[in-house]
Amino acid sequence: GAVVSQHPSRVICKSGTSVKIECRSLDFQATTMFWYRQFPKQSLMLMATSNEGSKATYEQGVEKDKFLINHASLTLSTLTVTSAHPEDSSFYICSARPPGGDTGELFFGEGSRLTVL
């Protein structure tokens, strides 16, 4: 399957600082990437859809000024958690879908665990 990689896998930061998480598609170009958030023992909740060369589309209830998304190239999307607070601590997972064909399969990165102290 296609490979999607995230960095960093774990990050600890102080409250009030900003944290950037990178998502890369390693063997395909992705015009669209998706960012999910997962709290402990819960399912994945879609936060936003990242679109290469244009603004991201955010799900209802997700603050776009809080979670800045930049999809500057066909292989890289970044999520920046601005002015992080302890309640932003979570597992953030990105995903991307290889272009073309009739597959709806979505491939996921390894996830990034954010802990805000």
Next chain:
Amino acid sequence: GQQLNQSPQSMFIQEGEDVSMNCTSSSIFNTWLWYKQDPGEGPVLLIALYKAGELTSNGRLTAQFGITRKDSFLNISASIPSDVGIYFCAGQPTRYGGATNKLIFGTGTLLAVQP
């Protein structure tokens, strides 16, 4: 956000037993996917289903796309300890990819296998 209803919520079984879990939705999906997630990792795709009534196998795993397009099930035969993890179903409104074709996840089934 929207979620699919998945059951059971958790299962504790003995090695060698068969496992069955299912996922239901109030709305129609045209693609059903099953993922497995290990602790601290991203989900890994197990099986993808594209047609109502379709039955697909991947080794010891078998999944079916319900005729009504509102449900799907996953069976695991002869479970082994490495089957431990959280299994998620996911539904997608259409078969084809695209920016607006969002994947909706089920609530997850935690599987524990005792050797």
